[in-house]
Amino acid sequence: MTYCVGMRLDRGLVFMSDTRTNGGVDNISTFCKMHSWEVPGERVLTLMSAGNLATTQAVVSLLEERGKAPSDRAPSILEQPSMFQVARTVAQTLRDVISQHREGGQQAQAFHATLILGGQIADGPMRLFLIYPEGNFIEAGEDTPFFQIGETKYGRPILVRSYKKDMSFEQAVKLLLVSFDSTIKANLSVGLPLDLQLYEEGTLHLGLRRRFDAEDPFYTTISQGWGEALTNALDSLPDITL
């Protein structure tokens, strides 16, 4: 499993992903599921993936090859004029990879992956997409300002309740750490360390990239403090008379 969240704020985009991959509880590894590309001052792209690791690594490799030798294989996500075009290329690449792997005769489901793509190109708007294994995609907007992929349920209630589009990056990261901590506590297949990527709208430069591991003092403070904070929150609600 996996847990990734891409979030759209007034200020910019926030991406967080875990790093655990597993083929059974006795076969776990750490892989980065977050990839960013930057043409400074021109475009910034961040991609996160959940699902079959071979599929998502193949997608990223294909996108990188296209980026490195643009004359060789067009279209390149580093050349396309809009986020929409980039999303189409990424989605098409994903669908192609799944369809190739499927040719061996295995069930399609086994090779599935879902992606979150966000970024900004030149004077176009900052955009955030959720890309399905079928190669189609949807965009985040006012009503659905964040996307989750992977093990989405445990960490969702806190996001639904506490997300505000005018949050600061600091508040958003705190919110995401709580959401990830709830998920990590409930599902062994989601695990530390966590990768964070920020993007401030209009800058066209990658923002802060940071990794939170089990020893990270901020992560441990959040993880240990949240139980007490929740209990206090419960206590702050009016008592029931049964």
Next chain:
Amino acid sequence: MTYCVGMRLDRGLVFMSDTRTNGGVDNISTFCKMHSWEVPGERVLTLMSAGNLATTQAVVSLLEERGKAPSDRAPSILEQPSMFQVARTVAQTLRDVISQHREGGQQAQAFHATLILGGQIADGPMRLFLIYPEGNFIEAGEDTPFFQIGETKYGRPILVRSYKKDMSFEQAVKLLLVSFDSTIKANLSVGLPLDLQLYEEGTLHLGLRRRFDAEDPFYTTISQGWGEALTNALDSLPDITL
């Protein structure tokens, strides 16, 4: 879907269930998923169910028939000497019903149901069981003091974080309402009203039974207040410096 929680406290047992059943989002109904039996001063039993409604209703009907005409069909859950024996009868009844329905050739999965059974008999201990469709069961203990069935994920983090075995019934009901509210907000197939049943250890009489509907003042207070309480809880955690 469904959401039910059975919780073991020092003081007794708390049961809460939603009432929505659905065969698709355009075909929803309200059914009580919580059944209690009492022989005052001698035994108290509460059963909650998640899964195929025909299966769970058949199980309850069979158990009730056995209760009403004990000479006709033994063993009766109103006569057996221990909670363990009652759990075995309920589990066997569940397995029998699923196996009968399956004979038509449909997939077994379609008829599955999972049950939570709790109660106390005479001078035996108060016990709480989770009964699987296969007809086997596990018991709640110090390490796993509550069971969830149905749509368990959204409402789990708050239970894991804030459950304490020495809670009062009032605190436990508040905690459960928050857990149910988070689930209802996230999954359309879990819905109001909610049924509550309390049992105080050693009394051998059913405790309070109460239904919370959408107009219930306490439920609406919890539901509306929880967003703010969560946000305050987040704010109470130390700020991150990025």
